[in-house]
Amino acid sequence: xxxxxxxxxxxxxxxxxxxxxxxxxxxxxxxxxxxxxxxxxxxxxxxxxxxxxxxxxxxxxxxxxxxxxxxxxxxxxxxxxxxxxxxxxxxxxxxxxxxxxxxxxxxxxxxxxxxxxxxxxxxxxxxxxxxxxxxxxxxxxxxxxxxxxxxxxxxxxxxxxxxxxxxxxxxxxxxxxxxxxxxxxxxxxxxxxxxxxxxxxxxxxxxxxxxxxxxxxxxxxxxxxxxxxxxxxxxxxxxxxxxxxxxxxxxxxxxxxxxxxxxxxxxxxxxxxxxxxxxxxxxxxxxxxxxxxxxxxxxxxxxxxxxxxxxxxxxxxxxxxxxxxxxxxxxxxxxxxxxxxxxxxxxxxxxxxxxxxxxxxxxxxxxxxxxxxxxxxxxxxxxxxxxxxxxxxxxxxxxxxxxxxxxxxxxxxxxxxxxxxxxxxxxxxxxxxxxxxxxxxxxxxxxxxxxxxxxxxxxxxxxx
Amino acid sequence: xxxxxxxxxxxxxxxxxxxxxxxxxxxxxxxxxxxxxxxxxxxxxxxxxxxxxxxxxxxxxxxxxxxxxxxxxxxxxxxxxxxxxxxxxxxxxxxxxxxxxxxxxxxxxxxxxxxxxxxxxxxxxxxxxxxxxx
Numbered sequence: 087x088x089x090x091x092x093x094x095x096x097x098x099x100x101x102x103x104x105x106x107x108x109x110x111x112x113x114x115x116x117x118x119x120x121x122x123x124x125x126x127x128x129x130x131x132x133x134x135x136x137x138x139x140x141x142x143x144x145x146x147x148x149x150x151x152x153x154x155x156x157x158x159x160x161x162x163x164x165x166x167x168x169x170x171x172x173x174x175x176x177x178x179x180x181x182x183x184x185x186x187x188x189x190x191x192x193x194x195x196x197x198x199x200x201x202x203x204x205x206x207x208x209x210x211x212x213x214x215x216x217x218x219x220x221x222x223x224x225x226x227x228x229x230x231x232x233x234x235x236x237x238x239x240x241x242x243x244x245x246x247x248x249x250x251x252x253x254x255x256x257x258x259x260x261x262x263x264x265x266x267x268x269x270x271x272x273x274x275x276x277x278x279x280x281x282x283x284x285x286x287x288x289x290x291x292x293x294x295x296x297x298x299x300x301x302x303x304x305x306x307x308x309x310x311x312x313x314x315x316x317x318x319x320x321x322x323x324x325x326x327x328x329x330x331x332x333x334x335x336x337x338x339x340x341x342x343x344x345x346x347x348x349x350x351x352x353x354x355x356x357x358x359x360x361x362x363x364x365x366x367x368x369x370x371x372x373x374x375x376x377x378x379x380x381x382x383x384x385x386x387x388x389x390x391x392x393x394x395x396x397x398x399x400x401x402x403x404x405x406x407x408x409x410x411x412x413x414x415x416x417x418x419x420x421x422x423x424x425x426x427x428x429x430x431x432x433x434x435x436x437x438x439x440x441x442x443x444x445x446x447x448x449x450x451x452x453x454x455x456x457x458x459x460x461x462x463x464x465x466x467x468x469x470x471x472x473x474x475x476x477x478x479x480x481x482x483x484x485x486x487x488x489x490x491x492x493x494x495x496x497x498x499x500x501x502x503x504x505x506x507x508x509x510x511x512x513x514x515x516x517x518x519x520x521x522x523x524x525x526x527x528x529x530x531x532x533x534x535x536x537x538x539x540x541x542x543x544x545x546x547x548x549x550x
Numbered sequence: 551x552x553x554x555x556x557x558x559x560x561x562x563x564x565x566x567x568x569x570x571x572x573x574x575x576x577x578x579x580x581x582x583x584x585x586x587x588x589x590x591x592x593x594x595x596x597x598x599x600x601x602x603x604x605x606x607x608x609x610x611x612x613x614x615x616x617x618x619x620x621x622x623x624x625x626x627x628x629x630x631x632x633x634x635x636x637x638x639x640x641x642x643x644x645x646x647x648x649x650x651x652x653x654x655x656x657x658x659x660x661x662x663x664x665x666x667x668x669x670x671x672x673x674x675x676x677x678x679x680x681x682x683x684x
């Protein structure tokens with residue numbers, strides 16, 4: 087029995103006051119001077135030690151408030167109000183919502199999973215991954231002693247081509263095959279985000295996190311120099327030109343090629359240099375991606391990385407989501423009978439732990455995670471860095487150790503959630519989850535199957 | 551300058567705030583508030599103490615407060631703050647309050663520009679000490 091893969095997490099405190107969802111507005115004027123003020127009755131003692139961070143103008147009462155609203159309801163003269171914090175509501179965009187960002191911050195603090203959904207009124211479906219519901223039928227029969235119990239749930243995945251068949255010699259001895267595989271303990275690879283106030287310290291922190299997690303870290307060629315040579319084994323450099331291959335780090339086990347011109351020569355060059363290096367080809371999620379993937383597999387490429395935009399949508403059609411892209415490539419390769427000849431990785435818009443499981447259900451072998459690694463460092467997705475404005479949380483000044491700790495906490499929380507989901511599905515191996523759509527329901531499909539035969543709804547027709 | 555503003559002020563969303571910061575650079579620190587009634591004297595005084603030469607509040611028009619009386623309470627607090635800073639020898643104009651007009655609504659950027667012009671004659675705050683050290 088191999089030793090269990092466990093991610094050890096520990097609390098790594100934030101450097102800045104977080105933006106909170108709502109703020110307390112307490113009028114001081116008009117106070118009736120009740121013998122026992124509602125502020126004194128606060129069960130969290132929020133009002134007992136008020137403090138103001140003058141640089142950020144954030145008050146401790148807002149950060150510590152648990153939104154029970156007892157004070158708001160209890161004040162006889164209605165002097166206490168709560169209001170939505172406009173800065174919180176303005177964070178991110180329609181994909182990287184304020185709630186997702188706040189949840190990622192909380193997971194990065196301690197590696198624990200924030201409880202959410204209590205009293206959730208809906209909606210129960212939405213765009214992209216929200217249109218997939220995972221099967222939790224086995225949740226009534228969990229493993230005997232939890233996700234870290236005696237029944238081992240493996241999240242390890244293989245990168246590379248699995249052998250299509252075994253070849254034996256005349257004496258029934260197994261002949262060696264040329265397939266090359268690398269095993270990583272979880273289906274998550276770290277990736278440098280497209281924007282952010284990133285410094286050398288940040289890159290080293292992410293590389294350290296990849297090393298401690300036992301996974302890989304994708305770095306564009308121009309950032310490789312910032313990372314010390316001893317991290318080479320954990321790097322997965324991405325090259326946009328064939329000439330940049332000169333900068334291949336020592337010890338590196340996997341390389342990504344993001345260019346088309348001279349692709350086969352570049353692959354040959356890498357194999358001549360070190361035949362044990364795995365080569366991945368990055369393809370953007372655009373029209374014709376499934377055909378392109380099929381032709382790459384036919385030409386012998388063993389790893390394909392499908393990249394959507396940073397909101398998980400097709401580059402040339404925002405109405406198509408990453409799940410649809412993964413599914414189209416997966417099914418195309420299944421039809422061609424070549425799915426096991428290739429590892430499919432997906433990236434772009436992976437923002438929650440459930441997206442990892444859902445991507446795999448749709449047909450990918452693993453995912454590359456980019457912006458959550460930045461949000462773990464308190465990023466607010468304000469994109470001020472793109473305009474040359476200062477980062478409100480000075481990400482570039484954070485130490486490598488702090489960066490690594492926060493990212494490990496986040497990935498640890500995601501790993502636990504993946505175990506929970508797989509345990510609830512009754513699946514004990516992440517490799518078995520790939521393309522396992524029988525363990526999920528797709529809203530579009532259900533909607534079509536249920537209502538297709540009911541005819542069109544006549545608009546503006548009121549029920550009597 | 552530290553500028554606190556209510557979320558009802560026209561053109562005061564995150565994008566407008568970033569555009570204003572881009573234009574003004576380090577001269578202005580912007581703090582969006584859920585309601586101008588949230589601003590207490592301590593906010594303005596701490597801003598003057600820590601980094602600002604002036605601290606201003608922009609409120610929504612009279613009668614338009616989402617919390618009914620937030621802006622009128624902000625006015626009372628502003629008067630209190632003015633008397634406090636006057637008592638320690640600072641000019642009353644280092645803090646101030648601008649009420650948006652219902653009839654002639656101006657954007658956050660326009661109001662901020664007007665305030666900057668108004669306070670330009672004040673010069674650096676003596677409360678912050680000589681340049682380069684507090």
